[in-house]
Amino acid sequence: MLGTGTSAGVPMIGCDCAVCTSDDPRDTRTRPSVLIRYSGHESDAPPRQFLIDTAPDMRQQVISQGISRIDGVLYTHAHADHIFGLDDLRRFNAVMKTAIDIHAEPMVLASLRKMFPYVFTPENNINPSFIPTLIAHEIEPNQTLDFFGATWTPIRLMHGRLPILGFHIDFAGKSIAYCTDVSSFPPESYPLLQNLDVLVIDGLRFRHHPTHLTIEQALEQIECIQPKQAYLTHIAHDIKHADVQPTLPENVFLSYDGLVVNVGDTHARQDGGI
Numbered sequence: 001m002l003g004t005g006t007s008a009g010v011p012m013i014g015c016d017c018a019v020c021t022s023d024d025p026r027d028t029r030t031r032p033s034v035l036i037r038y039s040g041h042e043s044d045a046p047p048r049q050f051l052i053d054t055a056p057d058m059r060q061q062v063i064s065q066g067i068s069r070i071d072g073v074l075y076t077h078a079h080a081d082h083i084f085g086l087d088d089l090r091r092f093n094a095v096m097k098t099a100i101d102i103h104a105e106p107m108v109l110a111s112l113r114k115m116f117p118y119v120f121t122p123e124n125n126i127n128p129s130f131i132p133t134l135i136a137h138e139i140e141p142n143q144t145l146d147f148f149g150a151t152w153t154p155i156r157l158m159h160g161r162l163p164i165l166g167f168h169i170d171f172a173g174k175s176i177a178y179c180t181d182v183s184s185f186p187p188e189s190y191p192l193l194q195n196l197d198v199l200v201i202d203g204l205r206f207r208h209h210p211t212h213l214t215i216e217q218a219l220e221q222i223e224c225i226q227p228k229q230a231y232l233t234h235i236a237h238d239i240k241h242a243d244v245q246p247t248l249p250e251n252v253f254l255s256y257d258g259l260v261v262n263v264g265d266t267h268a269r270q271d272g273g274i
């Protein structure tokens, strides 16, 4: 879990609440992103690593986790808190000496082209400059993608009225789903959420929000989806980790930045990272 905070991050600029001033590292939350890592088919290759989203804090996130190469980026949607780290992908180009594949829905790719014209239409740049080299691929819900032996399937989620994507990842008999920024699941998406080892799901805060699940709503969805373990993410400053974690069911956890969830061992509580 690279970043587990809501769009403003925690602490928020100009807030002196108990969570924004907490000295518990689990109460410091950068903008939402996750790294999915698995060993591919090739025994001599390094583990495959995919970013879901490029948060504004992506640079600090990957540096703190020692990540120096990635095999691709998948985007959930084009909100600022999920894309504004895109420029920093150029360092991976430089280190890996290759272009980077990015995968998103056509509408999201159109937004990226609009927000980063210097990246996608470099011929218009006044000076030659160090920009990311990206190869854009269109994806759509329910289309299965094979990335180095893992099956990725985009899941349609509703983020208020905005249709966005979550991702189901199936590898070596284990399956996980990452569903951030969701306020409801269309009925046709539930089949992709069966028999999950791990579900990562939006759990913003206790108060209602028009485009995110509250903690209570997330727990209702978890009850219905029945994953072995669930992790809440996109967490606002209303949630003090040490106070809220003990109130959750035993297979439901608040995520925190740096948390490593080992999907090969979902029987025990995960305590990687911090």
Ligand SMILES: [Zn+2]
Residues within 6 Å of the ligand: 006, 007, 032, 079, 081, 082, 181, 234
């Ligand atoms: Zn968001």
Ligand SMILES: [Zn+2]
Residues within 6 Å of the ligand: 011, 012, 015, 016, 017, 018, 019, 020, 021, 237
């Ligand atoms: Zn605060």
Ligand SMILES: [Zn+2]
Residues within 6 Å of the ligand: 077, 079, 159, 181
């Ligand atoms: Zn969003």
